Amino acid sequence: MSKKEALLKAAENKVRLGGYSNFSFRELANEVGIKSASVHYHFPTKADLGAELAHQYTDAFLLSLGEPAELKAQGKDPIDFYTSLFRGALVTDKKMCLCGLLGAESDTLPEKVRIEVKRFFTKNLTWLSAAHSVNGDENPQKAAIQTVSMLEGAMMISKTLDDHSYFDLATRDSN
């Protein structure tokens, strides 16, 4: 892993725990074994780092999602699969969704970071609309916003109450 990749990984961990202000160039530099001034070589400003982080996070998430129709063809419910990725982020990483946290702070983010967070949700809503469509839902757009809202909210509350059974209860299909 290059220093640049290591910096992004370290930043992701920090942001997913405490938001955009929860990482500094000094901390990142220490963690990967370089000096803070050298971080500016890879990312001219903090906003540049934050924007690239959110962009790569979005791309990686979409990549691991695949295509709704393809999932369906494999006999998987795309919404269940989407939910399981969120659950992994919460239960395995024990961290928030990067863009969930940044989205809540949206008003105070540098413009170029906010644009990337918007992109995450726009792309997620498009994916979820298609997923609910292949599932035969009546109003796929409404179902899409409801799905991502519920997952982000359940994640946040489970983190707050430090108990992922809240997430499981909220997302359980049966009663």
Place this chain on the structure above:
Amino acid sequence: MSKKEALLKAAENKVRLGGYSNFSFRELANEVGIKSASVHYHFPTKADLGAELAHQYTDAFLLSLGEPAELKAQGKDPIDFYTSLFRGALVTDKKMCLCGLLGAESDTLPEKVRIEVKRFFTKNLTWLSAAHSVNGDENPQKAAIQTVSMLEGAMMISKTLDDHSYFDLATRDSN
């Protein structure tokens, strides 16, 4: 309004936009017309201020909610009423729920602040369980966590995309 009340109000506005790190004693002091050292007279530490802020926010919210059974007796659907309070916070204030934002940052908050954020959600889940109960829902606890998750999530996404029609679509009863 006393200086102390003004400090809490100023802090609330800042936190609801950018989280716990988005206010400083100097900024608050400037806004209410005192010096930063004097803020420490009212709140020994930043954590004390944050904790009192979250505590009062919770109490005020619960007070404006009233009792689910009482709302029902007045012919109001308690869940619709709960939803309308969240909508007001988003549309009128154009800000996040204080504890929604703090909850997402939970891992990096001082202990006494985190306790108050937990208290907000614990009390809200109790209220919503009762509300779904009087509505005759099959699984009121599951419905409670789903309701608050959806509202917090929809709020965050509407803030991010700067369009409260996402909130309205997510919370609309009809199709």
Place this chain on the structure above:
DNA sequence: ATATAAATACCTATCAGTAGATAGGTTAAT
């Protein structure tokens, strides 16, 4: 009623720590 004590609500001045950012130098690979 008056003197005294104490609490309230601020103030000035200052501290050590951390923030993001920049200028300019070094080293090694291309």
Place this chain on the structure above:
DNA sequence: ATTAACCTATCTACTGATAGGTATTTATAT
């Protein structure tokens, strides 16, 4: 000779916090 990937050293700005001072009000004791 150039570029990549670091480095040292330093800057200004801001952070929460503390020590110690002042003026005003309130409470108590004589």
